[in-house]
Amino acid sequence: MYPILFLSFSGLITLFLGFFQEGKWVKPATILFLAIASISAFIDWNKPGAYFFNMLQVNNFNLLLSLVILITAILIVAISDNFKEIEYAHSAEYYAIMQFSLVGAIMMTNFQSLIMLFLGVEILSVSMYVLTGTDKRNLRGNEAAIKYFLLGAFATGILLFGIAMIYGGVGAFEIDAISGTLASNQAQSLFLYIGLVMLLIGLLFKLAAAPFHFWTPDVYEGAPTIFTLFMATIVKTAVVFALYRILHQSFQNMHLSWSYILAGCIALSLIIGNLSAVKQISFKRMLAFSSISHAGFLLLGLLHVSKTADKSLLFYSVSYLLASTSAFGVLLALKNERTENGRSNENISVFKGLATRSPFLSAVLIISMLSLAGIPLTGGFWSKFYVLTDAANDQFFYLIVLALLLTAVGVYYYFKPIITVFEKSDIQEAITINPIFKIIFVLTTLGTLVLGLFPDLLYGMI
Amino acid sequence: MTDYIPQDYQPLLFQLVLALGFIIFTILITHVLGPRLKNAAKDAPFECGIESVGDARAPLAVRYFLIAILFVLFDVEIIFMYPWAVNFLKLGWFGFVEMLFFVTFLMAGFYYIIRKGVLNWEND
Numbered sequence: 316m317y318p319i320l321f322l323s324f325s326g327l328i329t330l331f332l333g334f335f336q337e338g339k340w341v342k343p344a345t346i347l348f349l350a351i352a353s354i355s356a357f358i359d360w361n362k363p364g365a366y367f368f369n370m371l372q373v374n375n376f377n378l379l380l381s382l383v384i385l386i387t388a389i390l391i392v393a394i395s396d397n398f399k400e401i402e403y404a405h406s407a408e409y410y411a412i413m414q415f416s417l418v419g420a421i422m423m424t425n426f427q428s429l430i431m432l433f434l435g436v437e438i439l440s441v442s443m444y445v446l447t448g449t450d451k452r453n454l455r456g457n458e459a460a461i462k463y464f465l466l467g468a469f470a471t472g473i474l475l476f477g478i479a480m481i482y483g484g485v486g487a488f489e490i491d492a493i494s495g496t497l498a499s500n501q502a503q504s505l506f507l508y509i510g511l512v513m514l515l516i517g518l519l520f521k522l523a524a525a526p527f528h529f530w531t532p533d534v535y536e537g538a539p540t541i542f543t544l545f546m547a548t549i550v551k552t553a554v555v556f557a558l559y560r561i562l563h564q565s566f567q568n569m570h571l572s573w574s575y576i577l578a579g580c581i582a583l584s585l586i587i588g589n590l591s592a593v594k595q596i597s598f599k600r601m602l603a604f605s606s607i608s609h610a611g612f613l614l615l616g617l618l619h620v621s622k623t624a625d626k627s628l629l630f631y632s633v634s635y636l637l638a639s640t641s642a643f644g645v646l647l648a649l650k651n652e653r654t655e656n657g658r659s660n661e662n663i664s665v666f667k668g669l670a671t672r673s674p675f676l677s678a679v680l681i682i683s684m685l686s687l688a689g690i691p692l693t694g695g696f697w698s699k700f701y702v703l704t705d706a707a708n709d710q711f712f713y714l715i716v717l718a719l720l721l722t723a724v725g726v727y728y729y730f731k732p733i734i735t736v737f738e739k740s741d742i743q744e745a746i747t748i749n750p751i752f753k754i755i756f757v758l759t760t761l762g763t764l765v766l767g768l769f770p771d772l773l774y775g776m777i
Numbered sequence: 778m779t780d781y782i783p784q785d786y787q788p789l790l791f792q793l794v795l796a797l798g799f800i801i802f803t804i805l806i807t808h809v810l811g812p813r814l815k816n817a818a819k820d821a822p823f824e825c826g827i828e829s830v831g832d833a834r835a836p837l838a839v840r841y842f843l844i845a846i847l848f849v850l851f852d853v854e855i856i857f858m859y860p861w862a863v864n865f866l867k868l869g870w871f872g873f874v875e876m877l878f879f880v881t882f883l884m885a886g887f888y889y890i891i892r893k894g895v896l897n898w899e900n901d
Contacts, residue, residue, distance in 0.1 A: 327885050334892055 316366045316373055316425070317355035318381055319418050322348070326414035333407025345392050345410040349417075353385040365427060369489060372427040376625060379777065380424040380556055383629070387548050387636050388417055394644050394755050395541045400659065402452045409449060413545065416442030420553035424560075428488040429478045429514075432557055436474060436521065439553060440467050443546060447538040453658070459537025466530045467520070474517025480510030490565035497568040511566055515576060518561070522554045523603075524610040525583035532591075535603035540650070540661070543599055544643035547606050552632045555613045559628055567620045577614055578711055581718075584611030589721040592728045598646055598663045601728060602639070605687060608725065609635055615718060616702040618711060626777045627701035630766070633773060634686060634694030637762045641683035644759070645676050648752050663732050668740025676746065677736045679756045686763045688729035689722055694766030701774065843895050854883055 325348035332341050356378050363374035392413065398404040419438025426432040444467060448460025482488060484507030485496045497503065520527040535543045562573060588608030595601040616628045649666075650659040669677040686695035699722065703715055748756075766773060822829050861868065861876055868875075890896065 327882070330885075330889055331892075 316371055317358050318352040318385060319371075319421055321352045321355050322414045322418050322421075325352070326411045326418075329411040329414060330407055333405070338407050341407045341410050342392065342395070345414065346389055348414065349385055349389045349392065352417075353382055353389070356381050356385070367431075370428040370431045371422070371425050373425060376777070377425045379629070380552070381421045383633060383636070384417060384420050384424070384549055384552060387552070387640070388413065388545075390640050390755055390759065391541065391545055391548070393751055394640075394647055396647070396650075396749075398449070398539070398541075400650060401450045401539060404449070409446060412442045412445055416446070416545075417549070420549050423553040423557045426557070426560065427490060429481065429490070430488050432561075433471075433475055433478055435553070435557070436471060436517070439550060440471060440521065443467075443542070443550060446542040446545065447534055449542070450539050453537070455533075455537040456539070457537075459534045462530050463534045470517050470520035470527070473513050473520075477510045477513025477515075477517060480506045480513060482510075484508075484510055490560060493565045494567065497566065503569075507569075508572060511569065511573060512576065514561065515558075515573065518554055518558050519580055519614075522551060522558070522610045522613070523607055524580050524614060525587045525607060526580070528584065528587065528607045528610075531607055532600050532603040535606070536597055536599045536661070540599065540643055540647050540659075543602075544639060544647075547602065547639050547643070548636045551606065551610065551613070552636065555610075555617075555628060555632065558614075558617060559625065562617055563620050563624055570620055574618055574711075577618055578714055581611045581614045581618065581714055584608060584614065585718055585721045589724045589728075593724065595728070596662050596664075598665070598732065599661050601663065601731075602642060605725070605729070606639075608721065609687075612699060612702055612718065615706045615714065618706045618714070619708055621705050623701070624705055626774055627698075627705050629777055630694075630770070630774050631698035631702055634698040634763065634766050637759045637766070638683040638686035638693075638695060641679050641756060641759045641763070642687065644752065644756060645680045645683070648676060648748055649746070663735055666732050666735045667738045668742060669736045669746075671743065672740070673746040673748065675753070675756070676748065679760050680736060681733050682760050682763055684729045684733055686767070688726045690726070692764070692767045694763045694770070696767060697770040697774070698766075701770075847890065847895070850883065850886060854880070 329341060329345055329348065332338065332344050359373045359378060360375065363372075365372050392410065395410075398406045398409060416439050419435045419440075419442065422431055422435030423439065426435060444460060444464040447463050448456055450456040478488070481493065484504035485493050487493060487496070497507075516527065523531040535546065538546065562577075566573060584607050588604050588606075588611060592601050592604035592608070595604060613628065613631055616624055616631060646661065646665070649669075652660045652665050666677075666680065669680070682693060686693035689695045689699040699718075703718060706718075707715055857879060858876070861872055865872065
């Protein structure tokens, strides 16, 4: 609860810091604010309770989620480079909007009332629409922002309609009240089913799960890389835990109804994500399709109402966050490599000869790709293992088989950048890396390896 | 209460087919029978009888949008202030402090706009 209040104010302060000494304090101040917000989360530690007329619920697991989101945000802000790439950049505004969007993300993980969920989704999405279109001179960025805004607004509308339908069926917005009504064995109102489906459509859109994924490749490619990273990590984590709270803590008694919808979405996400990623040339587009397939895996962890679902999902999210941060970070570190038209080269071919030019960056990239593919000794392996163990059940056995088959397809396209790293390139000059980048890369790569070698450090702790 | 069997709905099905058939028939037949005229006056976009001039995608000054957003800033303020003013006595000090917070946030935005130089009409 306290991070929400703190970030609302610190965002405003960040805006005005932009006027002070040409905004050179904005980035360090943002990191400081995020650190204070993370610490302020501990005020509520071991003191579960409800806030704001029972609209927000605080317990240790929810606080842990807030912490994961905030720490990821610190990593992302640390590798952002004051947006020198963007013409007419207003960097103070971008950092402020990032902080406001985190308010939405935390609300989405801590909500108790569906109204709060809607507010959180809106705060997060509206911020993301703006951040997607920050590179005003980039046509691709404009296209991405308009597409994301129009489709996203539509999805939010469906979400809100779903909440209204659920209210019509139950007469309450609180997820406890909904699960209470469902627990009493009466025949349920039809509106409840309609509402749940609409709510799922809205949230699955934000998660970029097929068949609501059509915006993902264009938006991921068009947005500035740093915000693509923000979208791929923070938005995904927030949405998946919002879904967890709705499906596992509120609608668990309607499991028979929603598990089939989820199973269909998982199958489509895995097939479309993995098969479309195979022939991508752009690295960001490839990661966009890979994020669709990861959305499928995250949903796989939601498929069964089990006691370990929250653990598996958190483990999956953390290992995905670490690997994505490394992968997008390497692309950011190479942003001075240009194509003919003067823009940063974002194709997989940018990694050509990286092994000789910067062994450190190539190691970071290779480990992150291995983790995303789910190769043992990285966090990605255990995250897939836990999620598949949770989903293993007679009813959806074919889904497990499909997931395993498509993981094999995944290995093929995740190895394409790795092979490119070892190809010979004409350019031989060594790449200099910012020391902050180095620290972040060491953290994320070590994190991925530690999760791969000692998964119980995180899995056993939760 | 009378029970209905599927056969009772046969007239409905019949009517549905007839209605659909009529629509498809008319759409098709107009394509065949209709005369094809093509001239400049017919191809021109209809603009309430006024001759159309220029491109529909006329560029607008960014200032126009800024004014619109500024208007919304104050418009929303009034929307929130009005119900508060009506219930002023009932809400008491709690309402007053909440309103102070709201206005402070809003004024912070307004001050930001001034510092950014949005209200400098002469520049650019």
